[in-house]
Amino acid sequence: MHDHGSNDAERYRDSKLNKVLLIGNPNVGKSALFGLLTGKYVTVSNYPGTTVEVTYGNATLNKTRSLVIDTPGVNSLVPMSEDEKVTRDMLLTDRAGAVVQVADTKNLRRGLLITLQLAEMGVPFILDLNMDDEARSRGIMVDQDKLSQMLGIEVVKTVAIRRSGIDRLLKSIQHPRRSPAGVRYDDAMETGVRDISALLPEANISARSLALMILAGDESLKGWLHANLQDKMISKIEKIRQEVQSKFNNSLGYLINQRRLKKADEILSQVLSLHEAGKGSTIAFHIGRWSMHPIYGLPILAFVLYLVYQFVWVFGAGDAVGFLEETVFGEYLNPWATKIVTFVFPAPFIQELLIGDYGLITMALTYAIAIVLPIVGFFFIAFGILEDSGYLPRLAVMVNKVFKVMGLNGKAVLPMVLGLGCDTMATLTTRILETKKERILVTLLLALGVPCSAQLGVILGMVSGLSGLATTIWLGTIAGVMLLVGYLASKIIPGEPSDFVLELPPIRVPQLMNIFVKTLARVQWYLKEAVPLFMLGTFILFVGHKIGALAYIQNLTDPLVVGMLGLPSKAAEAFVIGFLRRDYGAAGLFMLAKGGMLDPTQIVVSLVVITLFVPCIANFFMMVKERGMKAALYMAAFIFPFAFAVGGALNWALRTLKIAL
Amino acid sequence: MSEHKKIDAIEGKAGHPALCVLPEIEKEDEIFEIIWTLREEGTLTLEQIVQSCSIQECESIVKELARHGWIALKGQSVELLPKGEKRARELVRRHRLSLRMFYDLFALDGAEAEACKFEHILSPEVTDSVCTLLGHPPNSPDGKPIPRGECCAMFKQEMKPLVAPLADLVPGEQAKIVFITPGSHSRLDRLSAMGVVPGSIVKLHQKRPSYVIQLGETMVAVDKDITKEIFVKKV
Numbered sequence: 101m102h103d104h105g106s107n108d109a110e111r112y113r114d115s116k117l118n119k120v121l122l123i124g125n126p127n128v129g130k131s132a133l134f135g136l137l138t139g140k141y142v143t144v145s146n147y148p149g150t151t152v153e154v155t156y157g158n159a160t161l162n163k164t165r166s167l168v169i170d171t172p173g174v175n176s177l178v179p180m181s182e183d184e185k186v187t188r189d190m191l192l193t194d195r196a197g198a199v200v201q202v203a204d205t206k207n208l209r210r211g212l213l214i215t216l217q218l219a220e221m222g223v224p225f226i227l228d229l230n231m232d233d234e235a236r237s238r239g240i241m242v243d244q245d246k247l248s249q250m251l252g253i254e255v256v257k258t259v260a261i262r263r264s265g266i267d268r269l270l271k272s273i274q275h276p277r278r279s280p281a282g283v284r285y286d287d288a289m290e291t292g293v294r295d296i297s298a299l300l301p302e303a304n305i306s307a308r309s310l311a312l313m314i315l316a317g318d319e320s321l322k323g324w325l326h327a328n329l330q331d332k333m334i335s336k337i338e339k340i341r342q343e344v345q346s347k348f349n350n351s352l353g354y355l356i357n358q359r360r361l362k363k364a365d366e367i368l369s370q371v372l373s374l375h376e377a378g379k380g381s382t383i384a385f386h387i388g389r390w391s392m393h394p395i396y397g398l399p400i401l402a403f404v405l406y407l408v409y410q411f412v413w414v415f416g417a418g419d420a421v422g423f424l425e426e427t428v429f430g431e432y433l434n435p436w437a438t439k440i441v442t443f444v445f446p447a448p449f450i451q452e453l454l455i456g457d458y459g460l461i462t463m464a465l466t467y468a469i470a471i472v473l474p475i476v477g478f479f480f481i482a483f484g485i486l487e488d489s490g491y492l493p494r495l496a497v498m499v500n501k502v503f504k505v506m507g508l509n510g511k512a513v514l515p516m517v518l519g520l521g522c523d524t525m526a527t528l529t530t531r532i533l534e535t536k537k538e539r540i541l542v543t544l545l546l547a548l549g550v551p552c553s554a555q556l557g558v559i560l561g562m563v564s565g566l567s568g569l570a571t572t573i574w575l576g577t578i579a580g581v582m583l584l585v586g587y588l589a590s591k592i593i594p595g596e597p598s599d600f601v602l603e604l605p606p607i608r609v610p611q612l613m614n615i616f617v618k619t620l621a622r623v624q625w626y627l628k629e630a631v632p633l634f635m636l637g638t639f640i641l642f643v644g645h646k647i648g649a650l651a652y653i654q655n656l657t658d659p660l661v662v663g664m665l666g667l668p669s670k671a672a673e674a675f676v677i678g679f680l681r682r683d684y685g686a687a688g689l690f691m692l693a694k695g696g697m698l699d700p701t702q703i704v705v706s707l708v709v710i711t712l713f714v715p716c717i718a719n720f721f722m723m724v725k726e727r728g729m730k731a732a733l734y735m736a737a738f739i740f741p742f743a744f745a746v747g748g749a750l751n752w753a754l755r756t757l758k759i760a761l
Numbered sequence: 762m763s764e765h766k767k768i769d770a771i772e773g774k775a776g777h778p779a780l781c782v783l784p785e786i787e788k789e790d791e792i793f794e795i796i797w798t799l800r801e802e803g804t805l806t807l808e809q810i811v812q813s814c815s816i817q818e819c820e821s822i823v824k825e826l827a828r829h830g831w832i833a834l835k836g837q838s839v840e841l842l843p844k845g846e847k848r849a850r851e852l853v854r855r856h857r858l859s860l861r862m863f864y865d866l867f868a869l870d871g872a873e874a875e876a877c878k879f880e881h882i883l884s885p886e887v888t889d890s891v892c893t894l895l896g897h898p899p900n901s902p903d904g905k906p907i908p909r910g911e912c913c914a915m916f917k918q919e920m921k922p923l924v925a926p927l928a929d930l931v932p933g934e935q936a937k938i939v940f941i942t943p944g945s946h947s948r949l950d951r952l953s954a955m956g957v958v959p960g961s962i963v964k965l966h967q968k969r970p971s972y973v974i975q976l977g978e979t980m981v982a983v984d985k986d987i988t989k990e991i992f993v994k995k996v
Binding site: 175176178180204206207209210213238240316317349350351353354357358361362365392393394397493496497498499500501509510599600601602603604605606 | 902903904948949950951952953954955956958959960961967969970971973977978979980981982983984986987
């Protein structure tokens, strides 16, 4: 997917189509606008070298075939995070036909901060004041003609989700202009800007804007500078920067922003008028408030979890899986495949490889497509809805304190929740975290204690037959272990935790189209990334079975499994398989339980072990890729024995205290 | 006046209160302040004092101070003796508090000159009141620490502070940002891109389970520590 993503991106970058770049703060409705502008073909791809999603779409705008690009939201074009860097780099290296700045009308002050930077860059653009309805309902009116006059560019108002104003926007896209609006900084800074500008190479954006980025201490520009300038020049530039910085006590980046905001306020004072607020969407406002209330927030959290559970694990894992597995695969695909394979390949070895007990078709494909895909797919839909509704950041507010215990902050809840869908993808998403320490911690915790949706589906199936006490013990053990390990690991792993600064968008009704696009992209990722690993895993199992390695490992682990955990020896197989796919392992245990070979205590112990157990092989590969081989091996070396130790301790405690489950 | 010049004015040429026009009696005070500041920077030597000082007879006054038991002088090494330490501490405290008051609260351009006059007439009681009024600020506008006074330790609340950390607001209260003490640079950069700069109106939305602040139509969840660094004046 990664490579594929960059190929996509490169292909688009080289394309001769007229490019329209959508740029703006986070949560201003860029994606809704994107959905409106583009029609037939949509692809979400990762920007080269990052996990940041950039959406490309073809459209015919004003009778010209165009490529519309939806960029990640930015608060500043001096990047503070990876996604902001992607957006800035697109401006830096791509020459767009038109740049459309999308601003949230009710948050125009922050929008203007970007407008002024685009003006400094000398990029031709237009300004779209989106969500005009929300602004109006709050009594905020913007004089668009006056604003257009002051900025020297076309300004239009839209309500993207209602299609209003789109015609005017399309017309304006044909006339992007450079804005003469500028900000004058302090004399010492202006001198620095002049000196640095003189040393800079030709670029898509003005030397002045680049010089300001450098002054603001933009680390992310280093790569570009090294590619375009000699080292001697770079150190010269750095010297100028330090010289200017030494004249001020506050960071230059802060002072530059302060100056820009002052200019934005000057503009606002002439174009903005406040009126009596209308009724507006007060229900959404109250939901937003309650969802992060110290008391009401908890039942809301429980309710959200319940809905997700019903949707993903009752409806998705139950009905959809039942239909796909039993009807589609069980009655049609597998029997057909069996017939075709037996007909085409007379050799029993190949037959077994494809359709045997560990067959690539009967086991791997059935498993990947019929069982895991619907669960993961339904999870991605639920996650997309949570994401777009604005609930997830509020969840981060609720759990911030708990996460602080583990040396993290509320932001880490996002990859953790995604981990409930797929740990592999979540490990990739740890890149949204700011410090290396946090990324290592979350990777470890994901691998250790967050069961993925497929595994959770099987686990929930087993738990449902148990008493409430048994479920509580399982859940309590996992949560306690995560807290403890997180706490200890945060003391051991060097580095600083980062600040918790998270913007909370208003609660909104998600746009179906947007959810659809996102889910499609994620399912695509799953099919490309995970399914081949299912095949590989199954193949390893097949070989292991053939050469007797499985039985050998089983014998080897017997004392552990039988002696320490008090489980039947067949459970060892489930743990071995569990490394290839965590959910495979859970499924193995499920079959044992179903066959009446496990008593409730054994079920709880085995569930704890398989939940804590090392993640699937795909996740392990991702850990190696993201954190490096050494860190990944360390984590695995810790988790394997640790999972068994916790299971053993739990088994001992339950048996000694004679707790009947 | 530009930002740059304003800060220049606060610092004086070599980062010391050189703009003060000094009556005879206050020359000693300036030297005490210089000694304190140099000690903070870890460059305290007799030579440095003379270099930083705008008074011509500087060296002789230093020697005079040593004779009267304010400081200990041995070759280049200078050390504050207990009574000198106390005097320097109080002086610097008054000076930096005055700066904070003129610069942030009254937003005066000539903050330094005003502060120079003010620091000499503040009585200990008034100094503590000013400190309380400003919410016991930890730094002066140029980022240097303000020596703590008794009022800071006891955290007297009899006088309601005019300027207080954002963290001390009651949820739902609205206030104007007066100054932000420079914590980490990247923190300031990030917050300023969201509109958190002096002059902005900010509302404390809630404190539990996490601090949430609101600027215009933007809501941001932040650590409590950050809200302690943002000083506001109620509106």
